[in-house]
Amino acid sequence: MSTDENSQPPSAPILVLQKVTKLFGRFAALRAVSAEFTPGRLYVVLGDNGAGKSTLLRAIAGLARPTRGDVQVLGSAKIHEVTARIGYMAHAPLLYDEMDAMENLRYAARLYGISDPARCEQVVRMVGLDPTLARRVGQYSQGMRQRLSLARAVLNDPELLLLDEPFSNVDIVSAREMVRLLGQMRDAGKTILVVTHQPILLEGVADESVVMSAGQIVARERGVSHAYRHDAAEVR
Amino acid sequence: MKSFVIFALITLALLTFGLYQALVAAPTEATMGDVQRIFYYHLPSAIIAFLCFFANFGASVYYLAKRCPKSDAVAVATAEVGIVFCTVVLITGPLWARPVWGIWWTWDARLTSTLVLWLIYVSYLLLRRYSAAGQNPVLCAVLAIFGAVDVVFVYMSIRWFRTQHPAPVFGGGENSGIDPRMAHAVYWNLLAFSAMALLVIWLRYRLERLRQQVDEAHATRAIAGGSR
């Protein structure tokens, strides 16, 4: 279900990385990475552990300031200006265990200045969770937690969505649901970057694979990369 | 290198002359005797400790504004040299107080302020050591600003809230009708100590810059694609 390139007018890249380097002490997590990403596509970012995938997403989200180089997101070099139009989801849920789903989302909504009270309920239903559930997030299963984390990430209806290992330790039903949702969002015009060790889940949905190794982008292919297709980790 | 050696020699000369001034040329104090000569080390050290502190503050502010690694190097150097001089003040103080007034410690506003300054220096250096490599200079610079703002409050609070105990004042009484030869000893030692402070700060600055450059080199190599 990849978008047909020929029918789309050329659009300005939504994300531009220029020689982005990120150092942690003497370890270079990202090494002069340069890349452009077109809007309206779903990119899957692949690579071994330590390849720099998470760091890449964090640099784009504004959580890790590049040691050298520039990141231009949505046309702006200052990520903090456009941060309201970016959504980020990490392996950690970015949620509070002692609150339930709606409380967490309502708080997140206030952080974004979202005044529409129905929005929280809307995203909760969108990820397939029950908004009336009063159970605290700390008691959720991993699948539910990841789904809620996704809900939080899309709360502000971001143009750019960054997902770091959203399917890890998630049951197959939840994972497939999330993938379906991502496809829908991509079709609606959003740009999505997904880091995952289970690329097989995105088979048929991903537009392009970005393969990283040792802090650099080593390959970009259409669809899900062949090399990684059968390396997929076991999905429960 | 050459200018460094020349400066070092000048410093040595000044220190020697200062020593002579303090121990020989200056007259023995009437009431306190020879012990009072500690004053010629105590006061200049205190002045330099505070000067280093403000230099650190200036470098820290500059670092936060411009994120320039040179100013971070200055900040570290002045902090480390400053704490040494601070320690000297805190040691010479009691050494002086004990034979003269019979007590080890007095809540003299200036001495106590120096103690708090010392504590702030220590916390700065510990933060330096214990924070992760990346955020290190930023967090330390922030702390330095808090410390600098605090010093003003420290002095006032000790003056106002510790005056229940009438305390001997270090060097306060001296200023009234001070013998000019004593004043000379103070000035020369101040000059000598300043020169020494600058010398050591310079050395430490260079060391820090070298360390930064080594890190840069490692980083460049890591980026180019080697060390893993």
Place this chain on the structure above:
Amino acid sequence: MAAPAIAHPAFGDVLRATLAKDLRLEWRSKEAINSMLFFALLVVVIFSFAFDLTAEESRRIAGGLMWVALLFAAVVALNQTWARELRNQALDAYRISPAPPEALFLAKTIGNFIFVILLEALMAPLFVIFYNLRSVGPPYQLALAFVLGTWALVSNGTFFAAMSIRTRSREVMLPLLLFPISIPALLAMVSATSTVLTGEGDAHLSLVFLAVYDVVFTIVGLFLFETVLHAE
């Protein structure tokens, strides 16, 4: 799928929301309150065993003792309230949102302030009992000293806790950074409390001093918090 109207989040709104969230979280987990309470109680009891005081002596040094106990207890709470943010990387969520960092700082400070004031309200009667205290001077000044002193402690404490959670040995780092900076406030607090309790002298100077200290350091904290939040 209707896009939500995103206005720039208002400072006051974020502040209220974060404060409410923190209070709710604390109410449900009671982590900070419990550890703080227990620790404070321990300190009070130990002090009363360590010092055997006459009524006159008590009035003189009770102020100092109380503030020392509070200082240590507060440090326990301060680390807790930030540790919660780190648990699920919730702090990252704040960082990537357009919400102003200063609102987070104020919200945390106010939250911590409430917890410590609560602790004081519980500890004060204990002190009165153990040390047979009776205030000779005007009690409103005592209340003022507590409010201003607590704010001094908590605003700097919240700031330095945010700094120290990113360091190694974070439990040690916080008191290490906080105590030297708090010394002037400590002196003023103790002076004010002792002055009021013993009725000797006027506490006006110390109270004004504390007020100025509070204003200055809160402003410095607000100014520098964003730098600390995004330092990585």
